Amino acid sequence: MKRKKTAILTAVLLIMLSAGVYFYYGIIFKEARNIESEAPDFSLTAKKLLEDYNADPKKADSLYLNKTIEITGKATKETDSVIILENTVFCLFKEELKNKMINNKITIKGKCIGYDELFMEVKIDQCTVK
Amino acid sequence: MKKSFINFFAFLLIIIANNEGFAQKLITKTGNIKFQASMPSYEEVAAESKSVSAVLDQTTGDFASLALIKGFRFKVALMEEHFNENYMESEKFPKATFKGKIEDFDSSKITSSPKNFTFKGDLTIHGKTKPVSVIVKISKAPNGVNAIGTFEAKPEDFDIEIPSLVRKKIADKIKINYSFLLVK
Structure with a gap:
């Protein structure tokens, strides 16, 4: 007992x-969320992403904001820690980029943080190149 | 026929004028904003965003800046979650903006040693706009200017409620540091 x-x-x-x-x-x-290991919720082209934001920013935010997304497009600009796809999607990397990817068609995965009206770009951070 | 030609000419002039105006603009897409709301002997409450956009018109001193709330990173994941969901409601208000004018801005007076300017404008956080006046230090940088400074903001001024349970862990005045390297 x-x-x-x-x-x-x-x-x-x-x-x-x-x-x-x-x-x-x-x-x-x-x-903290590890975007690199997360599976993307959406996979689309840079053009489509901007079109969605231009059509209805509120709806696009509800779809993409804070989600892990995969964006495909041509790298039109490249600096130390940033790649811009098709002049429309701003991708911020945690580390400095080593490989030169300018003018190549690439796919980048990151977390969508929103739409920047000043430059009419969608911004994603914590990016990795696939 | 003649009229349409004149119209076309006027249109062309506008385009040229606009292009020239554009050349006077200094921009950044990777501006830095850090804020601190820590209280002594409590856990650090601080975050940083490295993806703040800003535009400065060199001829007029007009300045606009936009920070995406989801772009702020905290050391503690839970703090980031609370910041986004409970305080800033970043799903509803995804951005903070700062628009206005740098008074008596004259690009020819900018030197490599920082000079103080007064920036007057509207600060919008959490969907609420407040007029502010802050000191900004501007110095010359390769291909542009460097603008840095600090100001304070109170959460209640922007309708951000902080529950009494955590009230003493978060400072009354939030200290915001910004640093923009604006280039052509």
């Missing part, structure tokens, strides 16, 4: 402890 009680008590304690650890690490110290 006593042994059974101790066993139940230990089990309850263990469950509480693991719940605590889960909460502590799972919620408080939740890992």
Whole structure:
């Protein structure tokens, strides 16, 4: 009888402890999103993405904002940490780019952060080249 | 026939004038904004965006800047989530803008040592606009100018509610640092 009680008590304690650890690490110290390893929610061309934003910015935001997307297009501009596709999609990389990709048709994966009215471009960050 | 020719000529002139106006503009798409809302002895509340856009018209001193809220990165993922979902509501208000004029801006007076200018304009955050006046330090850079500065903003001025539970962990005044390398 006593042994059974101790066993139940230990089990309850263990469950509480693991719940605590889960909460502590799972919620408080939740890992940041790793865009590089996420599967893209959408895969489309740079032109199509801008068309969607021009047609209805609100709807496009609800579709793409904060999502991992894959964009294909020709690299029209390239600087240290930025590639611009088809003059319409601004892609920010975490590290400096080593390979020269200007004028090549490439596919870039990143997180859509929104539409920039000043330059009429869609911006994506945390990019990687596929 | 003659009229249409004149019209065409006027149209051509407008295009040329516009192009010339465009040449006077300095731009950046990779401006930097950092903000700090930390309280002593609490966890650091700070974020940075490296993808802020800005345009400065050299002839008039007109300045416009746009920061996408989702572009701000925090060290702690949960903080970033709260910032986007609870405070900034970035699904509803995806951007913050700053539009106005740098007073007495004269590009010929810009030198390599930073000079203070007054920037007056409208700051829009969380869908709410407030007139602001801030000091901006401008210095000459290769092919353009460098504009840096600091200002403070209060969350309640922009209808951003901070629950009392975390109130003492977040500063009353949020310190915002910006740095734009504007080039042709």
